[in-house]
Amino acid sequence: MFHRPSLRVLLGASLLTLATQAAAQTFPDKPLRFIVPFPPGGTTDSIARIVANQTSAILGQNIIVENRPGAGGNIGTAQVAQAEPDGYTLGVVGNSFAVNPALYGSLPFDPAGMRAVALLGEVPFVMIASPAAPFQDVAGLVEQARQPQGLAYASGGNGTVSHLGMHWFTDLAGVPMTHVPYRGVAPAVTDVMGGQVPVMLDTLVNSTPPLQAGRVRPLLVTTAEREPGLPEVPTAAEAGFPDLVFSAWIAVVAPAGTPEPVVTRLNEAVNEALRSPEVVEAFARTGTQPRPISVAETQDYLKRETERWGEVVRSSGAKVD
Numbered sequence: 001m002f003h004r005p006s007l008r009v010l011l012g013a014s015l016l017t018l019a020t021q022a023a024a025q026t027f028p029d030k031p032l033r034f035i036v037p038f039p040p041g042g043t044t045d046s047i048a049r050i051v052a053n054q055t056s057a058i059l060g061q062n063i064i065v066e067n068r069p070g071a072g073g074n075i076g077t078a079q080v081a082q083a084e085p086d087g088y089t090l091g092v093v094g095n096s097f098a099v100n101p102a103l104y105g106s107l108p109f110d111p112a113g114m115r116a117v118a119l120l121g122e123v124p125f126v127m128i129a130s131p132a133a134p135f136q137d138v139a140g141l142v143e144q145a146r147q148p149q150g151l152a153y154a155s156g157g158n159g160t161v162s163h164l165g166m167h168w169f170t171d172l173a174g175v176p177m178t179h180v181p182y183r184g185v186a187p188a189v190t191d192v193m194g195g196q197v198p199v200m201l202d203t204l205v206n207s208t209p210p211l212q213a214g215r216v217r218p219l220l221v222t223t224a225e226r227e228p229g230l231p232e233v234p235t236a237a238e239a240g241f242p243d244l245v246f247s248a249w250i251a252v253v254a255p256a257g258t259p260e261p262v263v264t265r266l267n268e269a270v271n272e273a274l275r276s277p278e279v280v281e282a283f284a285r286t287g288t289q290p291r292p293i294s295v296a297e298t299q300d301y302l303k304r305e306t307e308r309w310g311e312v313v314r315s316s317g318a319k320v321d
Contacts, residue, residue, distance in 0.1 A: 027262050031062040033089045034252075037076025037096075039069045042185075043123055043205045043286075047250045048092040050282045051120050054273035065092075072096050072159065072320065074107060077253075081109035085255040087262035090117060094250055095161045095309065098302065102310035103159040105321050111306070115254040115263055116299040118270040121288040122247035124223040125165055126207045126230070128216040132195035138219050138239040141199060145175040152178040154192055154200040156185035159318045161248060164309065165201045165222065167316040172241050192216060203248045204229065204287035222246050229287055249291075249305070251298060267295045 034052050036045045045067060052063040068076030073096040080091035091114075101111055127138070135141045145151040155163035158181050170177045180197050182188035185206055191197050193215045204227065210216045211230075218233045224245050226235055236244035252270060254263060271292035273279050283290050293301070 025261075027087055027265055028059055028061045030088065031064055032056075032059070032087070034063055034065045034092050035076050035080050035089065036065060036067050036092045037069060037073035038067065038094070040067050043203050043248055044092060044094045044250050046205065046286060047120055047123075047283075047288060050279055051092075051270060051273055054276050054279050055269050058269045058272050072100055072103070072157075074100060074104065074109075077111070078108040080253065081114055081255055083255050085115075085257035085259075087254060087258050087266060089255070090266070091253045092120070092250060093253055095248055095305070096159075097251070097253070098305040098309045099159060099161070099164065099313060101306060102313035103318055103320050105319070110256070113256040115256060115258045116295060116302050117252040117254050117263055118267045118274075118295070119291040119293050119298045119301055120250040120252065120270070120274065121283055121290050122249045123203045123205055123286070123288050124221050124227055124247055125161070125201045126204050126211070126221050126227075126233070127166075127169075127199065127201050127219040128189075128192060128207050128211070129199045129219055130192050130195045130197070131215070131217060133198035133217070135198075136217075138234075138241075141219065142173050142175055145170075145173070145177050150176060150178060151199070152180050152197050154180050154182060154188040154197040156188055156202075157181050157183060159313065159320055160185075161246075161309075162188070162201045163318065164312045164316055165244075165246060166199075167318075168246075168312050169201075169241065169244055171315060172244060189216070205248075208287065227287070246308075247289075249301075250288075251302060253302075263295055267298070 034048050036048045038044050049065050052065050056063040068079055077091050083089035135144045153166045188200055192200050193210055218230055220234050220236050220239045221227045222236050274290040274292040
């Protein structure tokens with residue numbers, strides 16, 4: 001038998017809708033939090049602070065950046081997922097948000113259920129080699145890797161993009177290389193500079209200081225076009241690997257159930273910040289490309305990245321329990 005909703009149910013639903021709309025109209029009326037699930041000083045943290053400063057001025061409220069590192073970004077992201085879905089607690093996430101669903105046996109939150117808010121920017125990766133490496137370019141690297149003694153590469157750890165990107169490269173090149181994981185990118189770069197490991201992939205943000213000091217040599221960039229800051233360095237396509245196009249990216253996400261008007265307001269404010277001369281200039285200093293896109297486009301972007309990196313994780317066999 002069909003039962004009509006009671007007047008009380010209808011009234012309750014109407015009041016909830018009105019309350020949500022009223023909250024969205026006054027949003028924000030208190031400080032916001034950007035939770036970065038990584039330590040201070042890294043690429044994601046640097047970009048989060050640049051954007052938070054400018055977005056704060058646009059929204060008229062302070063944005064406090066908090067670092068909650070651990071478990072490859074899962075601890076901080078879980079804190080965001082479990083927060084009140086009111087738009088005041090947001091996560092600033094990177095590629096691990098797309099990698100971890102395939103890398104970890106289980107997660108303390110559902111990444112697919114979280115609300116995409118905005119894409120902040122993309123940072124190209126650079127393949128860097130030790131000055132002492134026995135090759136001068138990518139062709140020489142591939143030839144060296146085919147020799148009986150083989151070749152090793154460093155990374156910031158199992159399942160990081162510096163690991164998965166190099167695994168992807170070895171698949172495309174059809175050469176075996178030995179993976180040497182480190183506890184973070186900084187010690188990996190240090191050993192590449194010192195010649196203990198000959199090569200690795202790293203973001204342009206992290207690679208710029210040692211490149212400028214001549215302590216590593218660039219072999220390729222993972223962008224579709226040459227990087228303005230490294231005009232002499234070939235793209236992966238120019239080096240013979242047209243499919244090896246990827247970036248480190250940074251995005252803002254919110255808990256599931258965050259009201260649509262609030263998400264839209266946040267997206268508009270962040271995009272306004274990304275177009276500001278202050279952010280454009282600050283991003284340029286780090287080699288970051290601003291990416292002001294809509295909420296729907298951000299959601300699609302995260303979905304595509306999750307599918308793509310999931311395939312690479314499964315191909316690599318990487319797993320974290």
